[in-house]
Amino acid sequence: MKKAIFFLMAVALSFVAAGYRWGDSAHSIGVIKAGGGEARHPSTLDSGEDGYTLISTATVLPPYSGDVRVRLDGEPRIHYRIYMSGPAIDLGIRRLPKLEGDTVYGLRPGDRPALWVVMKPPVVDPVCGMACGESPLSTGYQGNAYKFCSEGCMDAFRKDPERFKDNTGVRGRYTLSFLDTKTEKPVLTVPVIFKGSGDRTGDKTGVGHGEHKGNGKGGADDCGH
Amino acid sequence: MTADTKVERGFWVRNRLWIMLAALVLFLPPLSFLFQFTGDSAFCGSWCPRMFFVWRKGETIGEFLVGFLRSYMGVALVLGILVSTFFLGRYWCSHLCPVGGSMELVSRLLPRRLKINFRTVPAPSFRYGYLAVYFIASAIGAGSLCCNYCNFATVPRMFGAAYSMADMSYFFRTAGLINLGLVVALGFAAKGGRAYCNLICPVGALDALSNRLGMRAGRRVRVDASKCDGCGACAKVCPVWAVESGRKETASIDGLSCMPCRECEKVCHKEAISYGKHHA
Numbered sequence: 001m002k003k004a005i006f007f008l009m010a011v012a013l014s015f016v017a018a019g020y021r022w023g024d025s026a027h028s029i030g031v032i033k034a035g036g037g038e039a040r041h042p043s044t045l046d047s048g049e050d051g052y053t054l055i056s057t058a059t060v061l062p063p064y065s066g067d068v069r070v071r072l073d074g075e076p077r078i079h080y081r082i083y084m085s086g087p088a089i090d091l092g093i094r095r096l097p098k099l100e101g102d103t104v105y106g107l108r109p110g111d112r113p114a115l116w117v118v119m120k121p122p123v124v125d126p127v128c129g130m131a132c133g134e135s136p137l138s139t140g141y142q143g144n145a146y147k148f149c150s151e152g153c154m155d156a157f158r159k160d161p162e163r164f165k166d167n168t169g170v171r172g173r174y175t176l177s178f179l180d181t182k183t184e185k186p187v188l189t190v191p192v193i194f195k196g197s198g199d200r201t202g203d204k205t206g207v208g209h210g211e212h213k214g215n216g217k218g219g220a221d222d223c224g225h
Numbered sequence: 226m227t228a229d230t231k232v233e234r235g236f237w238v239r240n241r242l243w244i245m246l247a248a249l250v251l252f253l254p255p256l257s258f259l260f261q262f263t264g265d266s267a268f269c270g271s272w273c274p275r276m277f278f279v280w281r282k283g284e285t286i287g288e289f290l291v292g293f294l295r296s297y298m299g300v301a302l303v304l305g306i307l308v309s310t311f312f313l314g315r316y317w318c319s320h321l322c323p324v325g326g327s328m329e330l331v332s333r334l335l336p337r338r339l340k341i342n343f344r345t346v347p348a349p350s351f352r353y354g355y356l357a358v359y360f361i362a363s364a365i366g367a368g369s370l371c372c373n374y375c376n377f378a379t380v381p382r383m384f385g386a387a388y389s390m391a392d393m394s395y396f397f398r399t400a401g402l403i404n405l406g407l408v409v410a411l412g413f414a415a416k417g418g419r420a421y422c423n424l425i426c427p428v429g430a431l432d433a434l435s436n437r438l439g440m441r442a443g444r445r446v447r448v449d450a451s452k453c454d455g456c457g458a459c460a461k462v463c464p465v466w467a468v469e470s471g472r473k474e475t476a477s478i479d480g481l482s483c484m485p486c487r488e489c490e491k492v493c494h495k496e497a498i499s500y501g502k503h504h505a
Contacts, residue, residue: 003350010354010424018358018368025398027372053398057270059295081390087266088255088388094264112270116394 024049032068032107032178032188033061039190043176047196048169052119056176058188062109067181069103070115072192074174076131078119085114103181117176126167127153141165171196235500237320238487245326252323254385254392263298267385267392268377274299274306274428275371279359282366303428310432311439314446314500315484318422318429324380325422325429328408329464332418341410343420344466349433349481352423356430376412376426379404417464423482437480441503446485450475452497459489459498 023046030039037058045052072080084099097106097113104113122131125148132149139146139154141161146168148154157164171194178188237244251258254266263271277296280289293300306317318325332340359370372378378395383405385392395401411421422429436445453475460470467483470476476489476497490498 003347006347007350007354010351011358014355014358014370015362015367017374018362018370020368020373022373022398022400025400051397053394053401083389083391083394085266085269085391086389087257087261088385089257091256091258091261093261096264111264114269114391116391118394118397 024051025053025055026192028054028056028176028190028192030056030058030188030190031061032058032064034064034180034187036186037061037178037188039188042191042193044193044195046169047171047194048166049121052121054117054119054176054190054192055114056117056190057112057114058178060107060109060111060113064187065108066187067103067105068107068178068187069181070117071102071177071179072117072119072174073177074170074172074192076122076124076129076170078121078170078174080117080119083116083118085116104178121170123147124168124170125149125153126164127156129167129171144168167196169196170194234491237316237485238490241320241486244320245330248321248323248326249330249384253327253381255388257381257385265298267381268299271296272298272302273377274303275375275377278303279363279369279371281363281369303431306428306432307435310435310443312443313485314439314444315429315432315436318432319484319486322422324376325412325419325426327380327384328412328415328421329418331413332415335414337416339414340416341414341420342416343411343424344416346420346424348423348466349479352425352430352433355425356427359427359430370427373400374404374407374425376404376408376421377428379408383408417466419464422484423465433481436483440480444500444502445480446478446483446487446490446498446500447503448476448478449497449499452495453493454495454497456494458492458494462488462492464488 026043026045028039028043031037039056043054045054070082072078082099082102084097084104086096090096095106095108097104097108097111099105099115104115107113123133124130125132126146128149130149132147135147135149137148137151137154139148139158141157142165144165146157146165148157174192174194176190176192177186179185180187250256252260257266260266260272265272268274273296277292277300309316320326355370362368362370379401382392382395382401386396396405407425408421411424412418415421455470455474455476457470457476459476460466460468464486465482465484467479468476468489469479485500487500490500
């Protein structure tokens with residue numbers, strides 16, 4: 001009886017553990033190839049976390065060889081650092097690609113670089129979704145501080161804070177691109193999706209932006225403060 | 226046994242500590258010696274021993290087989306472990322595995338009062354409940370226990386974190402912290418240091434099946450009932466609580482958990498425990 005209980009307990013706990021999806025990290029597996037490789041599936045992360053880690057592993061398919069620059073694109077811009085797995089003491093038994101800055105040098109067929117992209121999202125206006133870390137406009141609600149890119153967004157939030165209070169994270173589709181340094185063409189593209197459940201209609205309907213004093217460039221990446 | 230009688234112990238018994246330490250040097254950072262031959266730095270990649278045998282929902286046969294190619298060293302490692310275990314017992318787990326070995330060695334350094342005793346958990350029941358979900362969850366698309374909860378990813382990165390920001394990054398995320406917690410609670414802080422191995426290591430679970438299947442054909446740790454006086458000393462030192470003794474007159478060893486660390490053999494004052502072939 002005791003054995004049956006522990007067996008069922010293990011089954012239940014394991015199913016819960018297996019089904020739980022970590023919102024602040026994802027693992028992407030893909031191929032790097034001359035014509036443009038793809039990840040096996042998009043990497044999905046939960047909006048609203050303080051930081052994220054994306055592990056991107058890829059196998060280099062022949063005949064591609066070269067250097068690739070790795071870049072995370074999307075708006076608003078996310079601050080990120082890239083690290084590459086490798087032996088702490090390289091004994092020189094096999095030649096390994098090297099990461100310097102955002103560029104992986106010396107990729108050859110059969111290599112399998114494992115990159116760790118550690119992301120720090122910006123402070124985001126909960127109404128329109130723009131980055132607004134430098135903005136002096138802020139208000140508090142239920143013990144949390146919120147920043148805004150414009151008076152209009154702040155007013156919209158104050159009128160209906162329940163609608164916007166959970167919208168403090170970056171949202172939508174970003175792309176981690178591996179660009180060949182000679183041709184500037186992507187040899188691997190990894191979609192990265194930030195999913196959120198709260199309502200952020202301000203960026204679609206223009207709520208609050210009647211008084212937006214942005215940078216005048218028409219971009220949605222920054223509030224211009 | 227008289228006081229001046231000295232029992233000769235075999236190489237694997239006498240040198241177990243040194244073999245475990247050598248395995249740490251060969252497999253773990255900063256040297257990661259064996260991985261460097263394949264251009265890897267840890268078990269992730271071509272050495273992964275956990276992922277290739279898991280079928281994922283929607284996966285074609287071709288994709289499944291590509292997983293074997295991707296982890297070709299892991300495939301060779303697991304096959305080697307299972308075959309050697311069938312004939313010789315779980316020497317990989319007891320002596321060579323750097324993951325289990327490091328957990329046991331750290332556990333030895335902790336004071337006894339800080340350790341958690343998992344002995345009341347019926348290990349095979351829990352282990353095979355976990356292993357069943359390990360296979361089924363992926364097959365039906367209900368999630369995965371594979372990379373999300375991986376001892377072979379966590380322990381090498383704990384060693385590597387001092388040297389590499391990539392390894393340190395593993396612990397910047399919730400999954401890394403949960404894995405760290407599991408290794409600490411079921412490994413470092415566990416009595417014997419092997420609760421992780423005994424309960425939720427899928428390679429250990431498969432290895433234990435091979436161990437059980439080869440009980441008659443292969444060499445194993447065995448009890449001579451005619452010599453055993455049921456003192457229970459062997460049960461107290463078993464890191465995987467595979468020895469049942471004390472309540473019964475003679476000790477018995479569970480083939481689904483035993484690994485030939487042979488700690489029981491060392492403490493048996495009656496020389497009732499030995500390693501060898503089955504005698505009918």
